[in-house]
Amino acid sequence: MSDYDHARIKKLVLKGEKHKKSKKRKKEKDEAGSSKKPKVLVDEDAVEHGGWWTAKTAADITGTVSIEFGDRCYLKAMDNGLFTLGAPHNAGDGPDPEEIFTAFPINDRKVAFKSGYGKYLKIEKDGMVTGRSEAVGSMEQWEPVFEEKRMALLSETGHFMSIDPEDDACVALRKKVGQYEICKVRSNATRDVVIDTEPKEEKGDLGEVEKNYVKKFQKFQDKKMRINQNDIKELEDAKAQGSLHETLLDRRSKMKADRYCK
Structure with a gap:
C-alpha cells in the first residue's frame, strides 16, 4: 500500500487559516437536549447494601430476599433449624449465603420464606421462629x-417477628411493634432503571420554564432580566408540536439578549 493510501482526507484548510469549533452550535445543541445523556437515578441505599434494595410493598417481596434487622445485620439460618442475627456487614456488602431466603407470595398480603436449607419459616407455640417445615400452612x-x-x-x-436482644434469637412474642420488631426485606431482583430526562430548567409551568432559560442564557450587563412579552400560548402550541426549545430560542433572540442567539 502506498503512502498516499495512508493520507487522511480532511476539509481543505488554507495556509494561515485556523479551524475553530463553533461554541454557539454546541451550546444550542446542549440546550435542546439532543446531546445530553439521560440521568440515571441511583439508589444510594441499595449501593450501601451491595445492590440489595428495600421492598416498599408486599408485591416486592418475591424471589431471592434477605431480612434486615438494624443496620446491615441480616437474619441468619442455622443448621439446627433456628435463626439468629448475623454479624454487621461493611458498607457495600450484601448478605451472606446463610442470610439469603426465597420468598413465595401466598396472596396479595402474605408471603412464605424458605431458608437455604430448603425449610419454611414458621412460628411455634412458644413464640420461637424455626425453619423446619417441609410445606406451607397457616x-x-x-x-x-x-x-x-x-x-x-x-x-x-x-405476633411480630423480632430479634431477642439477649441472645439474638429470632422470635415472635409481641403484638405491638417496637424497635426490635422493625425490619426490612431486601431484594436483589433486577428493577426497571428509572430515568430522569426532564432538565431542571423545565420544572414548573411554561412561564417558569421560559424564565429559567432566560436566567441560564441571558446576558445581565444591566442587571435586568428581559422576557418576551408575546402571548404564552405560542409556547403551548410549540410544546404540542415538539418545537418548544426552538421557540424559546427564537423568543430570546427577538429580545437581543441571548449569548447564543444571532
Whole structure:
C-alpha cells in the first residue's frame, strides 16, 4: 500500500487559516437536549447494601430476599433449624449465603420464606421462629405490615417477628411493634432503571420554564432580566408540536439578549 493510501482526507484548510469549533452550535445543541445523556437515578441505599434494595410493598417481596434487622445485620439460618442475627456487614456488602431466603407470595398480603436449607419459616407455640417445615400452612405465612416507611412481619398468631436482644434469637412474642420488631426485606431482583430526562430548567409551568432559560442564557450587563412579552400560548402550541426549545430560542433572540442567539 502506498503512502498516499495512508493520507487522511480532511476539509481543505488554507495556509494561515485556523479551524475553530463553533461554541454557539454546541451550546444550542446542549440546550435542546439532543446531546445530553439521560440521568440515571441511583439508589444510594441499595449501593450501601451491595445492590440489595428495600421492598416498599408486599408485591416486592418475591424471589431471592434477605431480612434486615438494624443496620446491615441480616437474619441468619442455622443448621439446627433456628435463626439468629448475623454479624454487621461493611458498607457495600450484601448478605451472606446463610442470610439469603426465597420468598413465595401466598396472596396479595402474605408471603412464605424458605431458608437455604430448603425449610419454611414458621412460628411455634412458644413464640420461637424455626425453619423446619417441609410445606406451607397457616403458621408458615407472614404478612408484611408497612407504616410510615417502616415495616414489620406479622405472624398468623398476631405476633411480630423480632430479634431477642439477649441472645439474638429470632422470635415472635409481641403484638405491638417496637424497635426490635422493625425490619426490612431486601431484594436483589433486577428493577426497571428509572430515568430522569426532564432538565431542571423545565420544572414548573411554561412561564417558569421560559424564565429559567432566560436566567441560564441571558446576558445581565444591566442587571435586568428581559422576557418576551408575546402571548404564552405560542409556547403551548410549540410544546404540542415538539418545537418548544426552538421557540424559546427564537423568543430570546427577538429580545437581543441571548449569548447564543444571532
